Amino acid sequence: MIGLVHYLLVAAMLFVIGLYGVLTKRNIVAILMSIELMLNAVNINLVAFSRFINPELLLGQAFVVFTITVAAAEVAVGLALVFRVYHDHDTVHIDKLNGMRW
Amino acid sequence: MLNQYALHHAWAIPLLPAVAFVVIGFFLRAKHRLAAVVAIAMSTVSFILALGVGYETITQSITVEHPFIERIPWVAISGLSIDMGVYIDPMAAMMLVIVTLVSLMVQLYSIGYMQGEDGFGRFFAYLSLFASAMLGMIIAVNFVQLFVFWELVGLCSYLLIGYYFHKVSAREAAKKAFITTRIGDFGLLLGILFLQILFDTLDFQQLGILVPTYVSQYGTQTLTVVALLIFAGPLAKSGQFPLHVWLPDAMEGPTPVSALIHAATMVVAGVYLVARAFFLFSILPGAMEVVAWVGAITACFAATIAFTQQDLKRILAYSTVSQLGYMMLALGVGSVTASMFHLMTHAFFKALMFLAAGAVIHGLHNKNNIFEMGGLRHKMPVTFAAMTIGVLAISGIPPFAGFFSKDEILLAVSHVSTPLYVIAVVTSFMTAFYMARLLFVVFFGFEKPENHPHEAPISMKIPLIVLSILAIVGGYIPYTYHFGDWVRFGAPSHEELNWGIAATSTLLSITAMMLAWVLYGSRLVSPDRLAARFAALYQMSYHKYYIDELYLWFNHTIIDGIGKVLYWIDIYIVDGIVNGLAKLIYRLGDEFRQLQTGQVQQYGVVLFGTIVLVVAWLVGGAY
Numbered sequence: 001m002i003g004l005v006h007y008l009l010v011a012a013m014l015f016v017i018g019l020y021g022v023l024t025k026r027n028i029v030a031i032l033m034s035i036e037l038m039l040n041a042v043n044i045n046l047v048a049f050s051r052f053i054n055p056e057l058l059l060g061q062a063f064v065v066f067t068i069t070v071a072a073a074e075v076a077v078g079l080a081l082v083f084r085v086y087h088d089h090d091t092v093h094i095d096k097l098n099g100m101r102w
Numbered sequence: 103m104l105n106q107y108a109l110h111h112a113w114a115i116p117l118l119p120a121v122a123f124v125v126i127g128f129f130l131r132a133k134h135r136l137a138a139v140v141a142i143a144m145s146t147v148s149f150i151l152a153l154g155v156g157y158e159t160i161t162q163s164i165t166v167e168h169p170f171i172e173r174i175p176w177v178a179i180s181g182l183s184i185d186m187g188v189y190i191d192p193m194a195a196m197m198l199v200i201v202t203l204v205s206l207m208v209q210l211y212s213i214g215y216m217q218g219e220d221g222f223g224r225f226f227a228y229l230s231l232f233a234s235a236m237l238g239m240i241i242a243v244n245f246v247q248l249f250v251f252w253e254l255v256g257l258c259s260y261l262l263i264g265y266y267f268h269k270v271s272a273r274e275a276a277k278k279a280f281i282t283t284r285i286g287d288f289g290l291l292l293g294i295l296f297l298q299i300l301f302d303t304l305d306f307q308q309l310g311i312l313v314p315t316y317v318s319q320y321g322t323q324t325l326t327v328v329a330l331l332i333f334a335g336p337l338a339k340s341g342q343f344p345l346h347v348w349l350p351d352a353m354e355g356p357t358p359v360s361a362l363i364h365a366a367t368m369v370v371a372g373v374y375l376v377a378r379a380f381f382l383f384s385i386l387p388g389a390m391e392v393v394a395w396v397g398a399i400t401a402c403f404a405a406t407i408a409f410t411q412q413d414l415k416r417i418l419a420y421s422t423v424s425q426l427g428y429m430m431l432a433l434g435v436g437s438v439t440a441s442m443f444h445l446m447t448h449a450f451f452k453a454l455m456f457l458a459a460g461a462v463i464h465g466l467h468n469k470n471n472i473f474e475m476g477g478l479r480h481k482m483p484v485t486f487a488a489m490t491i492g493v494l495a496i497s498g499i500p501p502f503a504g505f506f507s508k509d510e511i512l513l514a515v516s517h518v519s520t521p522l523y524v525i526a527v528v529t530s531f532m533t534a535f536y537m538a539r540l541l542f543v544v545f546f547g548f549e550k551p552e553n554h555p556h557e558a559p560i561s562m563k564i565p566l567i568v569l570s571i572l573a574i575v576g577g578y579i580p581y582t583y584h585f586g587d588w589v590r591f592g593a594p595s596h597e598e599l600n601w602g603i604a605a606t607s608t609l610l611s612i613t614a615m616m617l618a619w620v621l622y623g624s625r626l627v628s629p630d631r632l633a634a635r636f637a638a639l640y641q642m643s644y645h646k647y648y649i650d651e652l653y654l655w656f657n658h659t660i661i662d663g664i665g666k667v668l669y670w671i672d673i674y675i676v677d678g679i680v681n682g683l684a685k686l687i688y689r690l691g692d693e694f695r696q697l698q699t700g701q702v703q704q705y706g707v708v709l710f711g712t713i714v715l716v717v718a719w720l721v722g723g724a725y
Contacts, residue, residue, distance in 0.1 A: 019710065022706060023707055094701075095701065097700075097702070098701055101698055101701075102695040
């Protein structure tokens with residue numbers, strides 16, 4: 001049957017895909033989208049654990065409401081920052097943003 | 103206890119000259135008359151007190167076994183307690199009288215000799231300081247007090263030798279004296295430290311009991327090393343071979359200084375120390391042998407150099423080194439009595455001869471070479487008489503003082519060792535010869551036309567007369583009044599003079615003086631031709647066996663060489679390590695900063711990789 005493991009695997013795959021995006025994408029907006037992907041993977045994990053351990057308590061689901069809210073707020077701030085960066089440096093290519101080097 | 107007044111006030115004996123030093127040094131340096139008055143007043147009071155101490159030592163039966171001791175605690179912390187105080191036994195009483203007397207005579211003499219000098223006040227201040235230091239050393243109760251004043255005496259010697267500090271030779275001589283004696287002081291200090299470690303006390307009275315007990319339990323090896331270390335101090339300060347080199351150069355100082363410090367008092371500090379520490383030396387046969395042989399070699403060696411010297415004061419200086427060797431030899435064969443007796447008579451006749459030499463130098467306006475003098479007995483009769491008495495005393499002609507003391511020594515040596523006795527007798531022959539040579543060359547013969555000598559003023563004549571009297575009776579009187587009962591270590595020596603030894607040595611001395619007359623008085627044989635025939639020996643003697651040159655070479659080549667090597671090590675190795683470390687840090691930093699690329703995604707990789715590793719380690723640890 002479809003058990004906990006399957007949900008966890010899906011979440012893991014999503015997380016890894018998101019991680020790969022964060023570490024390799026050149027476009028800042030694409031990195032932000034990958035971060036969102038990682039957050040959603042965590043959400044799936046939380047709900048899955050809640051469903052299979054104590055479905056009546058809805059503990060995980062309640063927590064996920066919070067994380068979704070936080071993700072939304074974080075994206076708003078992140079995109080605002082991307083606008084700023086574009087305004088100052090005229091690019092969204094992350095390799096060009098290495099001012100904090102030696 | 104009025105009958106012990108002087109003994110209870112013996113601490114004032116060193117204190118009064120110290121007061122004189124402070125007063126003159128700070129206030130009276132320009133006021134010559136007043137400075138001299140203050141110094142001589144204090145010296146006189148010290149002398150009277152010292153006479154009182156001597157008198158009370160006899161009437162109150164203060165002996166070697168029952169000395170008079172007073173102590174004040176000076177340092178008292180847990181683990182270390184040192185006192186300062188007064189220790190009077192017959193030997194100390196005798197030294198107090200001698201030092202105060204000769205010091206007073208020299209100060210009187212200096213009024214005339216140093217008149218007109220700019221540094222007149224400074225001279226009297228230093229003389230007073232020296233007297234104070236020497237007297238403080240004599241009454242020391244423990245090694246610490248002795249060492250403190252020992253060093254102070256060395257300082258005064260430096261100050262007084264370098265009195266004519268405008269002259270380079272005087273400055274160099276002062277440095278040489280201080281540095282050479284410092285080498286000895288290093289050994290002395292080490293010895294003292296060892297004694298403190300071994301016995302936890304440095305008090306003479308206590309050590310006198312503890313040391314023999316230690317030796318009977320543990321044997322003599324450790325203590326012989328300690329004793330030899332301690333002996334290093336007297337070796338340097340009393341001008342024993344091989345650290346005698348500073349004494350002849352010390353003649354750069356004014357003649358009163360030579361008379362006081364380098365004849366009668368400071369140089370005998372070493373002999374006094376060995377006598378004071380005799381409880382340690384007398385039970386260590388190895389140490390005693392070293393002391394005796396060093397003394398004998400010094401005596402003979404210095405006499406051979408004095409043969410050829412031409413500077414009046416240098417002849418007397420080498421003669422002092424030689425006589426100090428005699429004193430050490432006497433100690434080394436076990437006779438404190440003979441050594442102290444000779445110390446006393448030597449103080450009288452050597453100070454006498456130095457003051458007479460000063461009169462000659464002063465009268466001829468600072469000439470030093472004896473071959474530029476001649477026939478002075480006509481114009482300087484008192485000086486001539488004084489010098490003659492001194493020469494007769496040192497040559498051991500009866501009934502002058504030196505006869506008794508020298509024969510005591512020869513007697514003591516003959517009981518112990520024949521080779522040492524032979525060396526001592528040969529040395530006494532040489533002593534008579536070169537002293538007679540001095541007398542004949544300076545006072546006999548023809549006057550040089552360029553010399554206009556004048557006799558010494560009254561202030562210089564009185565000390566000469568006083569010391570002459572002492573040089574005449576200063577042997578006979580102690581001998582008849584049982585000097586050996588009072589100043590001794592161990593059983594009193596009631597020995598009568600061995601007439602065999604006495605007669606032999608007197609005959610030898612007379613022969614030597616006749617030989618000197620043949621060469622230098624009547625000029626029957628030419629000394630120059632003799633010198634040419636034995637050219638190698640003459641050169642060795644005249645150039646003091648090139649020992650000064652040897653030491654200079656040693657310093658320049660070996661000591662400076664080691665210095666250069668160590669300097670190289672310091673610059674390249676030590677500094678290299680320190681600077682290298684700094685450079686290493688710099689380069690490491692240089693490499694590590696290149697991790698900061700500014701690339702965010704690289705930081706992300708590192709971050710996530712570390713998290714994975716940490717989680718793996720934590721999870722793996724659970725298994």
